[in-house]
Amino acid sequence: KAGVTQTPRYLIKTRGQQVTLSCSPISGHRSVSWYQQTPGQGLQFLFEYFSETQRNKGNFPGRFSGRQFSNSRSEMNVSTLELGDSALYLCASSLGRNQETQYFGPGTRLLVL
Amino acid sequence: QQQVKQSPQSLIVQKGGISIINCAYENTAFDYFPWYQQFPGKGPALLIAIRPDVSEKKEGRFTISFNKSAKQFSLHIMDSQPGDSATYFCAASISNTGKLIFGQGTTLQVKP
Numbered sequence: 422k423a424g425v426t427q428t429p430r431y432l433i434k435t436r437g438q439q440v441t442l443s444c445s446p447i448s449g450h451r452s453v454s455w456y457q458q459t460p461g462q463g464l465q466f467l468f469e470y471f472s473e474t475q476r477n478k479g480n481f482p483g484r485f486s487g488r489q490f491s492n493s494r495s496e497m498n499v500s501t502l503e504l505g506d507s508a509l510y511l512c513a514s515s516l517g518r519n520q521e522t523q524y525f526g527p528g529t530r531l532l533v534l
Numbered sequence: 535q536q537q538v539k540q541s542p543q544s545l546i547v548q549k550g551g552i553s554i555i556n557c558a559y560e561n562t563a564f565d566y567f568p569w570y571q572q573f574p575g576k577g578p579a580l581l582i583a584i585r586p587d588v589s590e591k592k593e594g595r596f597t598i599s600f601n602k603s604a605k606q607f608s609l610h611i612m613d614s615q616p617g618d619s620a621t622y623f624c625a626a627s628i629s630n631t632g633k634l635i636f637g638q639g640t641t642l643q644v645k646p
Contacts, residue, residue, distance in 0.1 A: 425577075454632045463639060464578070464623060469632030477633045511577050513634075521566040521627055523634060525577035 423448065425514050425526035433532045439500040442529045446493050446514030452476075453495040454523060455487060458509040467510075470495055471517045499531075507533045536561060538626050540637025547644050553611040555640045557624035560605065564626040568634070569598065569609045572621045581609070581622075614644045 426445045434440050446453050455467040466479040470489035487497040493514075499506055509530050513523035540557045547553045557567075565586055570578035584591045584598045584607065591598045597610040611618055624637040 452632050454634070456634075456636075464625075464634075464636040466633045466635070471632060477631045479633070513577075515632065517630075517632070521629060522568070522580060522583065523632075524580065525570075527575075527577045 425512060425524055427510075427512055427526040427529050429529060430527065431530045431532075433534065434502050435534050436502055436504060438502050439498060440502060440531060441496055441498045442510055442512075442531075444495045444497075444512035444514075444526060446495070446512075447524055450514035450516055450524075451493050452515045452517035453489055453493065454513045454515075455495070455497050456511045456513065457481070458511055458528070459507075464511070467497065502533045504533050507531060536635055538624060538635050538637045540624050540640060542640060543638065544641045545643070547614045547642065549614065549616060549644055549646050551614050551644075553614045553618070553642055553644070554608060555622055555624070555642075556606065556608045557626075557637050558604075558606045559626050559635075561626070561628075562605070563628050564635075565629055566627045567598070567600065567607050568625050568627075569596075570623045570625065570636075572623065572639075578623060611642075614642075616644045616646050618642060619644050 452471045454469040469477045473489045484500045489495045509528040511528045513525045515523045568583035569581045572578040595612045600607045625634040
């Protein structure tokens with residue numbers, strides 16, 4: 422099976438812009454979780470979607486949002502970008518329904534200038 | 535209460551030695567404890583995971599030891615190799631939340 426794919430892999434934006442990142446889970450996986458990774462804060466949970474519904478949300482401002490489509494693909498959006506949003510954004514997929522093993526994609530490296 | 539504390543922050547081990555990384559948690563509702571390995575420029579990759587009803591799990595050179603009463607768990611890498619040089623993260627989660635709480639990570643360097 423193909424692994425989790427994320428697009429784009431690299432992105433450069435300026436402050437105030439918005440960005441949309443995409444994640445395609447492993448075939449058959451219905452849960453997609455998003456994480457932000459920075460040197461200072463480590464890996465932090467953003468939100469999780471299961472069957473198109475947001476099931477859990479981390480402590481991030483409302484500028485961070487996401488959605489999941491019927492084919493389980495997911496997108497996350499960050500509006501009004503700030504310098505501090507520069508990070509590696511990772512998505513992970515799992516079967517869901519008590520199958521907790523999460524498989525991570527390679528991430529999208531976002532640089533905000 | 536949602537934190538997972540990981541130590542040490544960095545570790546240097548000689549080839550063939552044992553690498554030990556420790557994690558501690560507070561929330562007794564956590565019921566799944568995975569370890570991830572991450573190489574530069576890559577996403578984290580699952581190494582091994584354990585549930586609290588088991589005190590030890592071994593897969594190849596990697597062993598998780600779990601102490602439920604102490605709320606601690608650790609990763610042991612036996613016969614450490616230079617190819618094991620990476621950042622290791624412990625994590626914890628509660629079933630059906632899709633949310634992993636990660637430790638701060640340990641950078642392991644295995645010297646040849």
